[in-house]
Amino acid sequence: MIKSYKLRRGLANTFIYILLAVLGLIWIFPLVWLILHSFRIDPNGGTPAVNVDHLFPYLNELGFDNYIGLFTKTDFMLWFKNTFIIAVICCIISTLSVLVVAYAFSRLRFKARKPLINVGMIMGMFPGFMTMIALYYILKMMSLDQTMLGLILCYSAGSGLGYLVMKGYLDTIPHALDEAATIDGANQFQVFWKIILPMAKPMVIYQILTSFIGPWCDFILVRLVMMDNSDGYTVARGLWRWTEQEYKTEFYRYFLSGSVVVSIPITALFLYMQKYYVEGVTAGGVKG
């Protein structure tokens, strides 16, 4: 009896191993394909064709040309720098506004609290694309269109509306702590700065990382704000452009190598923030 049970479990486990391996292959295939093809060159020294008649490049087709070219022959470095600057500034503004709004709604009690929460929720339900056209006119009105400042404002100005997850987290920090501090003579600012902020550190890190990653992945807003001003592009918009029909023949290889280069920092950050990510998603989920 015991033997057959063991056998059955062994069989089941073998089956699961095989299934996982197959699934794992499917999931990792596009990434492997991306990495291998990013090293693909034309052995005769020309531009490698966009498509090939074999699934993976041959050994004599591998080389570093695409990476060298990416940094020396294209605007990639400029875009990378743009994205980095935008991401850092957005990250600061967004984190501060989310933190501040979440704290006010979670901890402070004032007359306008409920109405503001409701208005914020309703505003969050409108599809973001709706406001894009108007956003462009507003930037134009302030003559901020086609500038990085305009893009930064687009990304971070509305970020205060994303307070829900942070508020959910702050709600779980016991109120007794701030009461104790208030009795000891702290004012509201000190409670915020010295007590709540250190306690909310994991969620703050989550917020910092998500708002830092945001600008690396957006391509729609950049297209709208920057139009044809390719000096102000971010990496995502630039790479997207290289897959458009007119650029594809020449730049597709740089799209591949550029994608790998962009993915490295994002992947590193993501693997680091994984546990905060789960916490963030579930905290937001349970609280609705």
Place this chain on the structure above:
Amino acid sequence: MKYIDYIQLNPFERFWYKFKEAIKNLPNTLKAFFCAIGKAIKNFVLKLALGIKDFAVGFAQGDIITKLSYLIMGLGNVTRGQVIKGIIFFSLEVAYIAFMVFFGGTYLGQFFTLEAQTHYETVSGGRGGTSQTLVYDTYSNQILIYGILAIMATLAFVAIYLASTKSARKCEQLKKAGKKPETFVNEIKELLDSKFHITLLSVPVILICVFVLLPLIFMILMAFTNYSDKNYFSFQWVGMANFAEIFSGSSVGGASMGYTFGNIVLWTLIWAVAATFSNYILGMVVALMINKKGIKLKKLWRTLFVMTIAVPQFVTLLLIAQMIGSSQDSPLNLFISMFTGEPSQFDVLTQNYDGWIARATVIIINIWIGIPYTILMTTGILMNIPEDLYESARIDGAGPVKSFTKITLPYMLFVTTPHLITTFIGNVNNFNVIYLLTGGGPKVNEYKYGAGKTDLLITLLYKLSVDQQKYGLGAAIGILVFIVCATLSLVTFNMTKSAKDEEAFS
């Protein structure tokens, strides 16, 4: 249904029951929602009436300085010791008047017609002759946006004005009582303590007003105009005409907006259901397989899947769009020809099979994208399930299947139901997957405005307002998307409330 019946249901029946209840309660919820709005408006009006009474009585009873500060803001403060506050009030008044006289007033005046103002200018032509050229003084979109800005500024000014008169009356009363009004420094200190919320919220609220609220009002109003590429510079209010077009069945050249819209709504719903549940169920199955006792290298398996989230989504999507391309050199076709032995030129964006091949493709690729998220999410929760629950179940003689259906599933559904619905709303608005993979295609002639078989409402909105420049129509569709999402959010809210009854699991 009584509670005793409810707890005997299996998790799926419970979920379904809760879902049904939420739908059934929807009219009530909506009623409650509108009642709440009505109540809020009633309260607001009452408060306003009280405020006006205060305002008038204060004016009647105040001395000459208070009366004057109803005209010159801040006068009462300056003469009674609050110099800095008074100056701030006064300069705000001056700023508002200057804004309205030199800028806002013009646009506000034209706001109700939206008609662009033009005049003809005589320009000397090439051969010594002259010609008349149409010159725009104001454009309709400028009028609309600056008009909204002027209205918002006016509202803000009214609030400041009321605050200033109140402050003037308070100063007078304090003076009469022989007390000194608060010094400026003290009021600043208050901002860090009892009025800390003003300090915290003012900057985000202003930013949101300018960069979210203003564009939002602009777009909502735009849904009631005929703004499009045909009347780009000058457009008018047209009432509900855009909504009428969306629901109209009249066809132009074999394609009607009503037909297009109806089919796209249907596909959006099919997509959202299929995408959400396929990811949820399959992702949980994979997560359970990884978490199963006796499976080694758990961390490796998990990382293998989670890696795909880490790569920016637009990269993987653009890549996959290339991989399933129609040329015979694309990986998909190479793969097919490996089996058939002859070159294949299979295009997923085919119009055959009524576009269902393209639709199935986006759902399958969305599974590839979505499963890692589910794994990432559920792994933590699966590990959070208290081990003693399983142990006691085992002692009571429950097998693995039973402990799965009685412990794991209820727990998961309890914790993740709100998340499930948020994902559903996210999928209704899933722009990236559709836009980057198929661009909404395959395009068909029965659909108007270049819409295709895989277009969702959100990509239709994008196509209408960016590619086709039918801004008014696009904005109207945006409002409809909002109504759908808001209804779903209300359902979520209802279900979360009912989920709270099961505190036992939290």
